[in-house]
Amino acid sequence: MKTGDTGTYIHFDSRHEAGEHGSGDHHHSSTHYINVKFGYYLFFLSIAHAIAIWAYHRVFFQRPRKPSLGFSALPWVNFPLVLSVGAWLAISLAILCYSGAYAIAIKRFGRLSYALVPFDIFLALRPNIPPIPYLSTLDLHKWVSRLIILYGLMHGIGYLVKWGLEGVFGKTFLLLNLLGLVVFILFIPLLVISARYFRRKYYRTFYALHNITLFVFLGLITFHARPGVLFFTSLSVLLLIYQVFCRVFRVCTVQNVEIISSDYSSLLIARISKPTDYHYFPGDHLRLTYSPTNFKAWIFPTHPYTIASFPDEPYIDLVLRSPSSFYLGSDCQYSISYSYTTMNLSGLKHAKSVHLVAGGTGISFILPVAKLLLSWGVFFSTTWVTRNKYDLHILKALNVKGNIDTYITGATEKQNKTSDPEEAHGLMSSAESENVELEDLSATKEEKPSGSSLKFGRPPLKDILNYLTEGDVSKNWVITAGPHSLVSEIETWGKLNGVGVLSELYEM
Template identity: 35%
Template sequence: MEVRHEGHHHTANIKYGHFIALVSLAHVGCIVLSRTVLKKYQLNNRIGLVASFLLWSIIIIGTTLINVDLSESYKTSIKRIGRLSYCLLPFDIFLILRPNFPIIRYLELIDLHKWMSRLIIACGLIHGVGYMVVWSIEGTLMVKSLKLLNFYGVIVFLANCLLLIISIGFFRRRNYPYFYIIHNLTVWLFVYLISFHARPGVSVYTLVITLLLGYQFYKKIGYLTTLKLHQHESSNLKIIELQNNFDFSPGSHIRLSYSYWDYRCWAYPTHPYTIAHSNLDSVYLVVKPYQFDFNASSKYCLTGPFNSTPDQFWTNSENISIVVGGSGISFGLPILTHLLAQGKLAHLFWSVKSQADLYILNALNINHLDHITVHITGNEDEESFGLLSNDEIELQSLSNSNIKIGRFSFTHLVSQLNKTNDDNKKWLVACGPEPLVIDAKKFANNKKIQILTEIYSI
C-alpha cells in the first residue's frame, strides 16, 4: 500500500480494472436491452437478483485469481481485488440515479445496488485484511499502516467496517437518518481517499464517479413549495396538499426534503411519497409523518415525479386486485381510478386501524367506493391486520357490505379473480409493510398470477 515498483506486477492489475468496467457497461446494456428490444419486465424477480449477484461474485473471484501464482505473487491478488472494488463504484452509483434511464422503473434497481454495495465492501475489506496479515507476518504492520497514502486506505477500511455494522436491518430501520449520513460519508471517503491511495492511479474512474455524484446532486435540487395539512384528530394518517404544476402517471412518487436553507436538506435523505390524488390545482399525499416534520408555515424542496409502474401492467391486465395497508392507500387509489377509467375489472382492499382513517376517502372525494372494501382491524398498528373488538361501524361513504371488521385474508380475492379466465392478465397489486407484501407474493405465486408491489418501510 506504500509506493511499490515491482516491475510488471506494478501495472499488471490496470487491465483487470478496465475489464470490470467493461463488464459493468455490458450489464447496463443488458438492462436496457431487456426493457426495449426484448420488451421484458420481470417484476420482483428474486431469482434474477440472486443470479446477478452470484455471477458478479464469480467474475470478481475469477478476475482476482487469474494469472496469479498465489504461492509467489499473492500480493498481486490482494492489490487487484482492492482495485476491482473501486472500478465497480461507477456501476453501483449508476444503479441509484433518479432517473438513470427513462425506461427503467423508479427504484427498480435499488436491490441490485444494495447487493453490489455489499460486494464492493467485501472486496475492500478483503484487500485491507490481506495487507494487514502480510504486514503482520513481515513485522511492519504499524509502520506501513501509518504511512500517509496507506493510512488513507486504513481510514476507508474502518469506515467500511462501521457501515457494514450499521447496515444491519434492525439498526438501519430504527436509525435510518444516521445510517444515511454514515453511508454518504463512507462513499465520499471511499471515492476520494482511495483516489490518492491507489497505486497505479485511478483518476479516470474518480472523474466518472464525480460526474455521476454531481448528476445525483443536481437531480436532488427541486423547486421550493409550501403545503397544506389536513388531518382527522382520531387518525394518524394525514393528507398533504401541494400545488399541482407537473404531469405524472398513476402510482408515481415525489420526494420531499426540507428547504435549501435547512441543514437537514443536505444531511438527511429525501422522503418518498406516492401521489394519492390530484385535481387541476393540487396533488395530495397520504402520509404517516413519523420521521418527517410537516409544517404549513415552512417551505419544502420537491423533486420528481418518478414513475413506479411498468407499461406491461397497464397493457397486459384485465382483472386486478389491489391490497393495501394504512398509508399504502396512496399507491392503490390512483391505480384503481386509472384502471376503472380504462374499463378494467378492478377492486381495492384497504386495511386500516380505525374508522377515523376512512376520512381519507371523503377528503379526497373518491367516487368509486363500490370498488373499495375496507377491513378495520383496530390493532395498535393498522397495517398488521389484527382484530377489532368494536363491531358497530356507521359510515355514510361506504355501504355496509364494503366494510369488514377484522383480519384481511388473501382468500377474499378468490371470487374477484374467478371473474375472468386468462391468468396471464390477472394481477395482484400490494402496497404496505413487508409482511403484507411477502404474503401477497406467496399468494400470487400459488395462483400463478402477476404481481406489482411497493413496500412502505425504511
C-alpha cells in the same frame, strides 16, 4: 493497504508499499500493474450490466406479462436480483482467484472495490440514467455497496495480517497507507448499520454515514491507490455532479403544505398546491425534501412518496405515516422532484378483472390506480389493510366515492401510532373477522365510501382473491402495494394460481 499492485510476496516496491513518492524514473516490479486490467474488466462488465438492465426494462416493462419459467411474478419490474448478485459474486471470485499469490490477491480486492464505485453510484441515481423504474436498481445498489465494502475490508485485513506477520506493521501509518486505513475504519460501522434492522431504525444516521464514507472513499483512495485510479474517480465525480444538478434544477419549489390529520390515526395527508405545468400519471411517485437553499436538503435523505391524487386535481396529496420524522409546515420551503413511474399499467386496459390490495400507506398508490381502471371501464375490487380504524379519515379527505373493503388489524380502538412498516401492515393470524358498519366510527354515511365494509382481523386473502382463478385467468390481475409481508404473500399466491401480480413495496 493499497488498491493497486506491488511486487512479489518477498520483495516489495518501496513507494507502493510504504507510500513514499518516487522520482519519475522509479523502478516498479514486474507485477506492479498486473491488477490494473482486472479493474477495467470489472468496470466494463458493469457497463454491460447497466445496458442489460435498460434493455431488460425496455422489453419487459412495455407490457405486463404473466409469471412463467419459475421466475418471480414480476420479472418485468425487477431484474432478477438473485441472478444479478450471484453473477457479480461469481465473476469477482473468478477474478480474485486468477492468481494464487497472496500479495497480488489482497491488492486486487482493493482495486475491484474501487472499480465498482461508478456502477454503484449509477444504480443510486435519482432519476436514473436511462429512465427506468428506480425500484429495479435499488436492491442491486444495496448489494453492490456491500460488495464494495466487503472487498475493501478484505483488502485492509489482508495487509494488516501480512504486515503483522512480517514485523513491519508500522507501514500502516505511513501517509498514503494511512489514507486507506481511514477508509477501512469507516467501512466497519457502515457495514453494520447497513443491515436491514439498523438501517430502518437509524435511517438518518445510516444516510449521513453512507454519504460521508462515499466522499471520503473517493477522495482518499484517489491518492492512496497505486497504480492510480483517476479514471474511476473522474467518472464517479461526474455522476455525482449530475445528481447535484438534478437536486437543484430538476425540482419544483413549494411552500403551501396543508396537513390533514385526525386524532388517534396513524396516517396523515400532506396536501401541496400543484406547481404550474407539473405533470404526472396515476400511480406515479415523487421525492420530497427541503429547498436546495436549506442545508438540511444536503444532510438528510429525500423522502419518496406516492402521489395519491389524480392528475386532473389542483393539488398533490401525499399519504404519510404519523408521526412523521420529516417536518412539514407552511413556514418552510420544500422541493419536489419531477414525478417518476415504477409500474407500467397500460397493459391492463384490456383486463377482465383486477383486484387492488393495499397495506397501510400503500392506499396512496391504489386509489389513483382505481380511478384509472374506472376510466378504462375495467372491473375491479379494492381491499385495504390498515392497523387503525381511525385511519379511515383519509378516505374522506381524498374524496373516495367507490367501494373499499377495509380490514383493521389493530387490537384496540385507540391504536398507538407506529412508524414500522411491518407493524403498519399488522396482519394478525389469530384475529377473528367481524363485520362493522362504517357509520359506527362516529361518521356519517356520506363521509365514507358507500357500500364499503369494515372488518376486524386478518384478511383471508386466498378467499378474497379466489374469484380471479375462475375461467380465463390470463386477463385477471392483482395490484398490491404495501409492506413485504403483504406483497410477498400475494406474489406467491399469484405464481401458484397463474394470476399476474403487479406490486409496489413500501419499505426502506
